[in-house]
Amino acid sequence: MSASTSQVTQRKSKQLLLDELKNQTVIIDGFNILIILESFFSGAYVFKGLDDCYRDVSSVHGTYKRVQQTEEVLVAVGDFLQKAQVKEVIWIFDKPVSNSGRMKTFLYTLSRKRTYPWQILLEYNPDKILAQSNHIITTSDAWILDRAKQWFNLSGAIIEAHQAEKPNTILFPE
Incomplete structure (x- = not known):
């Protein structure tokens, strides 16, 4: 949630705007984006950091379970990125997280049904892949943001677009 002034400045200097996503490849930090948005859509607390990224207080410790909001979140992400013409x-x-294989299957099924241009990868060290990517990445993980070449605040854009629909969700602005 907290960051130094230089970290915030550096992160914001590499942040892309929505119109810069057109015709680009976007790489999503799967559990990071999914869990933040599941928290938001379920009415749990999400917090806006100094770097404008939203974060939750949930954590994945080796296991993940789909929740009632999972499909709604995935459709929101898919529709948002389709409108952005990605x-x-x-x-x-994260491959070692239990149920990541089931999540991969679920995403493939959803992508075929809704014609989303998705690939789903399971990796042992996704943070390193994201941090070193030449593509646009989406995450709120500070370690990745500090190393990324370029990024888009996907969870922030979706949260702010849906804010009016979730009046009971409390956001703590900077």
């Missing part, structure tokens, strides 16, 4: 979306999930 060329391709690559979801990366």
